[in-house]
């Protein structure tokens with residue numbers, strides 16, 4: 476087994492890599508000593524990377540002392556320091572400048588209604604006159620850095636000027652970022668070239684590529700009509716959905732759930748049912764809208780009911796939301812009446828979901844039977860044909876709205892119906 480004192484440079488390199496993987500007492504000190512006497516340019520980066528791999532305060536201190544002697548060493552140092560750095564701290568928003576927000580495609584109007592003075596920009600993007608607080612119907616807040624021709628990634632990056640200090644205060648006066656290219660298929664080489672160009676362009680502007688510990692995402696998005704570069708600050712913890720301590724496979728995105736809860740809302744004292752509640756996201760988002768609502772959830776899966784129970788408790792809503800194991804198609808599982816129904820129906824990917832048409836028919840029957848006059852139900856599923864056919868046959872329920880929502884790469888149908 477080669478050692479850090481090996482006569483052959485290749486042996487010393489192999490020993491450094493192995494030590495980086497193994498770590499343990501004395502590993503950092505040994506690498507530090509070896510690096511001090513190592514003269515072979517292609518061995519030194521492996522020793523630096525090994526220090527990064529070991530991590531911890533001692534490795535961080537050792538890495539801080541190193542002055543890079545070559546490009547390869549600079550790159551290794553960047554990676555290693557990135558690895559040992561802690562969470563990004565020392566950042567805050569500066570003022571309340573106008574910003575954009577990413578929102579669910581198909582639900583932009585709901586996000587605008589929640590925000591107040593916001594405007595539609597394009598699918599999935601709204602503009603806000605000043606930085607908002609606490610909105611539930613947005614994915615993120617973002618700043619537009621540059622726009623260019625479709626697929627003109629390099630040209631758009633080259634021309635970009637990131638005046639991030641107008642929005643963000645940084646104690647260190649630099650902004651660590653994580654680079655990403657979205658919606659574009661490129662080779663690894665093309666991606667690396669673009670990343671290198673981004674580093675060269677943005678480094679003089681006070682931006683540091685730091686993929687493990689960053690305060691903002693720098694996203695190059697390949698839209699059909701343009702290439703856009705967004706700065707998406709991430710230094711503020713997003714506590715909005717902290718109640719989601721448990722998840723089920725088919726959980727709805729909580730931002731989408733917050734939008735759907737607003738679409739079905741009839742009043743501040745509604746009785747609400749979710750007949751296929753999963754982890755309870757829709758119920759919780761609806762309950763958070765109005766303190767006078769009482770809500771019940773049903774799910775056929777014990778795992779889902781356990782998840783929902785945990786989430787409801789974490790949200791502090793156990794007094795108003797009751798969830799129970801049952802069949803949402805079974806009339807006996809429903810309350811005798813309700814004002815609102817929120818149903819994110821199973822899409823049919825799981826074993827319990829066989830005979831979906833039958834389940835949908837029974838759930839729509841339960842909605843028609845229990846919904847109070849003037850009450851509203853929202854159905855959310857990819858099975859458009861089944862829903863459309865059922866609603867056509869259900870005279871008591873009038874479709875007042877139908878739309879498609881894009882989420883997680885899937886297009887989902889949404890119907891809001893009202894009991895006449």
Ligand SMILES: C[S@@+](CC[C@H](N)C(=O)[O-])C[C@H]1O[C@@H](n2cnc3c(N)ncnc32)[C@H](O)[C@@H]1O
Pocket residue numbers: 723725726727728750751752753754755756757773774775776779801802803804819820821822827828834
């Ligand atoms: C799309 S998921 C709902 C996800 C939920 N909105 C969330 O955020 O977690 C559909 C749920 O329907 C449940 N399900 C399937 N068949 C059911 C039935 N007959 N009665 C009640 N729930 C059922 C599944 O267990 C699953 O949790």
